[in-house]
Amino acid sequence: MGVHDNGTQDAAAAVAAYLEQHEKKGLLRFITCGSVDDGKSTLIGRLLHDTKRLFDDQLAALESDSRRHGTQNGEIDFALLVDGLSAEREQGITIDVAYRFFSTEQRKFIVADCPGHEQYTRNMATGASTADVAVVLVDARKGLLTQTHRHSYIVSLLGIRHVLLAVNKMDLVDYDPGVFDAIVEGYRALAADLGIEHVQAVPLSALKGDNLIERSAAMPWYEGPSALEYLESVDVSRTDRDIGFRLPVQWVNRPHQDFRGFAGTVCAGEVRPGDAVVTLPSGRRSQVARIVTADGDLDRAVAGQAVTLTLDDELDISRGDVIASASQPAEVSDQFSAHVLWMGEQALLPGRPYWLKIGARQVSATVTEIKHKVDVNTRDELAAKHLALNEVGVCNLHLDQPVAFEAYADNRSLGGFILIDRISNATVAAGTLDFALRRAANIHWQHVDVDKTARAASKGQVARCVWFTGLSGSGKSTIANLVDKRLHALGHHAFVLDGDNVRHGLNKDLGFTDEDRVENIRRVAEVSRLMTDAGLIVLVSFISPFRAERRLARELFAEGEFIEVHVDTPLEVAEQRDVKGLYAKARAGKIPNFTGIDSPYEAPEAAELTLDTVAEDAEALAQRVIDRLLG
Numbered sequence: 160m161g162v163h164d165n166g167t168q169d170a171a172a173a174v175a176a177y178l179e180q181h182e183k184k185g186l187l188r189f190i191t192c193g194s195v196d197d198g199k200s201t202l203i204g205r206l207l208h209d210t211k212r213l214f215d216d217q218l219a220a221l222e223s224d225s226r227r228h229g230t231q232n233g234e235i236d237f238a239l240l241v242d243g244l245s246a247e248r249e250q251g252i253t254i255d256v257a258y259r260f261f262s263t264e265q266r267k268f269i270v271a272d273c274p275g276h277e278q279y280t281r282n283m284a285t286g287a288s289t290a291d292v293a294v295v296l297v298d299a300r301k302g303l304l305t306q307t308h309r310h311s312y313i314v315s316l317l318g319i320r321h322v323l324l325a326v327n328k329m330d331l332v333d334y335d336p337g338v339f340d341a342i343v344e345g346y347r348a349l350a351a352d353l354g355i356e357h358v359q360a361v362p363l364s365a366l367k368g369d370n371l372i373e374r375s376a377a378m379p380w381y382e383g384p385s386a387l388e389y390l391e392s393v394d395v396s397r398t399d400r401d402i403g404f405r406l407p408v409q410w411v412n413r414p415h416q417d418f419r420g421f422a423g424t425v426c427a428g429e430v431r432p433g434d435a436v437v438t439l440p441s442g443r444r445s446q447v448a449r450i451v452t453a454d455g456d457l458d459r460a461v462a463g464q465a466v467t468l469t470l471d472d473e474l475d476i477s478r479g480d481v482i483a484s485a486s487q488p489a490e491v492s493d494q495f496s497a498h499v500l501w502m503g504e505q506a507l508l509p510g511r512p513y514w515l516k517i518g519a520r521q522v523s524a525t526v527t528e529i530k531h532k533v534d535v536n537t538r539d540e541l542a543a544k545h546l547a548l549n550e551v552g553v554c555n556l557h558l559d560q561p562v563a564f565e566a567y568a569d570n571r572s573l574g575g576f577i578l579i580d581r582i583s584n585a586t587v588a589a590g591t592l593d594f595a596l597r598r599a600a601n602i603h604w605q606h607v608d609v610d611k612t613a614r615a616a617s618k619g620q621v622a623r624c625v626w627f628t629g630l631s632g633s634g635k636s637t638i639a640n641l642v643d644k645r646l647h648a649l650g651h652h653a654f655v656l657d658g659d660n661v662r663h664g665l666n667k668d669l670g671f672t673d674e675d676r677v678e679n680i681r682r683v684a685e686v687s688r689l690m691t692d693a694g695l696i697v698l699v700s701f702i703s704p705f706r707a708e709r710r711l712a713r714e715l716f717a718e719g720e721f722i723e724v725h726v727d728t729p730l731e732v733a734e735q736r737d738v739k740g741l742y743a744k745a746r747a748g749k750i751p752n753f754t755g756i757d758s759p760y761e762a763p764e765a766a767e768l769t770l771d772t773v774a775e776d777a778e779a780l781a782q783r784v785i786d787r788l789l790g
């Protein structure tokens with residue numbers, strides 16, 4: 160600091176006081192739902208512009224006293240904006256949502272502005288997942304539209320409890336209170352139906368500025384707040400059911416031997432040193448020793464605070480675990496009923512594994528069943544075998560590990576999840592956990608005393624799964640049969656599993672749609688695992704066209720036990736061979752979804768063996784497999 164005269168020091172103190180107050184102002188996150196036609200851009204533009212003007216007016220006095228102030232203020236705004244984004248980034252969501260920041264004397268605001276277009280639903284879901292308030296725009300001339308129903312459904316699904324119903328373009332209906340009342344009545348019925356608790360309706364004209372910032376003289380019959388007054392004053396403190404203290408561990412902080420802290424943001428309840436806690440899912444108990452922050456230790460931390468806890472005991476806790484109050488622990492489960500909003504370009508297929516991210520935990524998950532999909536416009540329940548882009552379904556989920564959770568209605572942090580495609584790493588769904596399915600608790604893996612190694616050893620071999628994949632007619636069965644014969648001649652115990660012997664029995668209910676192929680391969684993978692457990696060498700011969708399911712199969716086996724063999728035959732060659740005449744039929748349009756013709760084949764990227772059936776004959780290729788297996 161330089162040398163100041165008294166006047167400047169006073170100004171500096173005023174600036175500091177102002178900034179402190181500014182820092183402490185509450186933050187409101189809201190989302191706007193509606194289209195450009197409804198006046199959304201005008202509304203946001205005007206809100207930003209007019210509040211900036213207000214804000215600038217207040218600042219003007221201070222700014223004249225201190226140049227520094229303007230830049231500091233800029234920095235604060237920026238940091239906040241970044242803060243707002245990091246929550247979404249943490250969730251792995253990078254979608255087309257613009258976050259804008261503005262501020263008034265009362266509050267700071269972050270508005271998630273979601274561009275329309277066909278991706279609107281998923282953009283909206285992204286913006287809505289952290290919002291406190293949804294501004295639902297309705298054109299006074301048009302009233303409630305299908306999209307109003309759709310947006311409000313997503314608002315309710317994602318747990319937003321406050322809606323500002325902005326009945327826009329009142330100037331175009333002569334500021335008629337009758338028009339406004341009719342729309343409000345209709346919307347209240349919809350909101351009640353959806354369980355949206357708080358609705359404030361405001362008649363406005365974003366274009367003229369009526370009731371946007373200040374109350375308008377054009378509508379003396381309206382006695383409520385302006386849109387901005389509502390946003391500045393609405394109480395969004397959530398009266399969540401008291402579920403007890405919860406801290407999802409984001410990070411284990413171990414700078415040196417003597418310190419082991421668990422960092423994260425308290426997402427429910429409060430905690431004090433000495434409190435008894437339990438770590439989940441392991442269920443180990445301890446007490447809180449210290450609550451550490453950059454500004455010193457605390458004697459209490461509450462929901463929303465980012466802290467580091469140390470415990471009295473040395474427990475093995477890692478990222479993704481949840482520290483919870485011992486007297487009110489969270490439930491732990493690996494099977495759930497959930498709402499899933501699908502955002503993937505490729506459909507959600509039951510049986511396919513995805514990454515599921517909940518809190519700081521990432522596990523593998525499959526949808527075991529789609530109970531029904533929901534028509535988001537009418538909320539009718541419809542039968543579904545898959546979920547397409549922007550569809551919402553009620554599904555059963557199976558996770559490969561148990562996680563600590565809360566129902567989304569009770570806690571957004573521990574009840575909201577996303578699904579990530581394991582190959583592209585794209586976020587393909589947002590979802591909410593509704594409740595745990597109990598049936599998992601009663602099924603335990605039966606322990607058998609004679610293990611796989613012992614069974615295989617008594618057969619003089621090591622158990623293996625050899626997984627042949629390739630187009631129809633590529634040569635899978637031919638080669639697998641030759642391998643089988645040779646193994647048999649050598650005294651080994653092998654077995655061929657192929658489409659013909661499985662699709663006639665176990666899988667006779669399945670056809671060739673994507674979802675049926677996923678289920679086909681899932682079952683075959685499970686059967687081949689049981690067969691290797693029996694000590695056999697299993698030769699699996701299925702087209703198995705999708706990488707995701709071959710990976711699922713691989714993951715059922717121990718390291719080195721699964722040998723993927725790509726029977727690599729160009730489509731032209733397989734088609735020329737046309738052993739069963741199927742390609743000709745497929746080309747003639749008589750067999751729909753034929754692999755290579757109108758259904759995809761995803762070639763392996765890192766198979767243990769690639770067999771070129773053009774360069775070598777079947778006998779030589781079979782020998783290669785034997786060498787890899789026994790060599």
Ligand SMILES: Nc1ncnc2c1ncn2[C@@H]1O[C@H](COP(=O)(O)OS(=O)(=O)O)[C@@H](OP(=O)(O)O)[C@H]1O
Binds near residue numbers: 671701739
């Ligand atoms: N639409 C369509 N697409 C591909 N294949 C078809 C189809 N319809 C019938 N067939 C016959 O079914 C055999 C493939 O079954 P798979 O169980 O191996 O297929 S998959 O792994 O589920 O994709 C396959 O046998 P192979 O030629 O031995 O591969 C075909 O003969």
Ligand SMILES: Nc1ncnc2c1ncn2[C@@H]1O[C@H](COP(=O)(O)OP(=O)(O)O)[C@@H](O)[C@H]1O
Binds near residue numbers: 635700775780
């Ligand atoms: N190098 C090769 N390896 C395997 N099969 C071959 C080879 N060259 C020609 N073929 C012929 O290709 C056809 C493959 O059919 P098949 O084994 O039933 O394929 P898939 O089980 O993959 O559908 C057989 O008629 C086989 O004789």
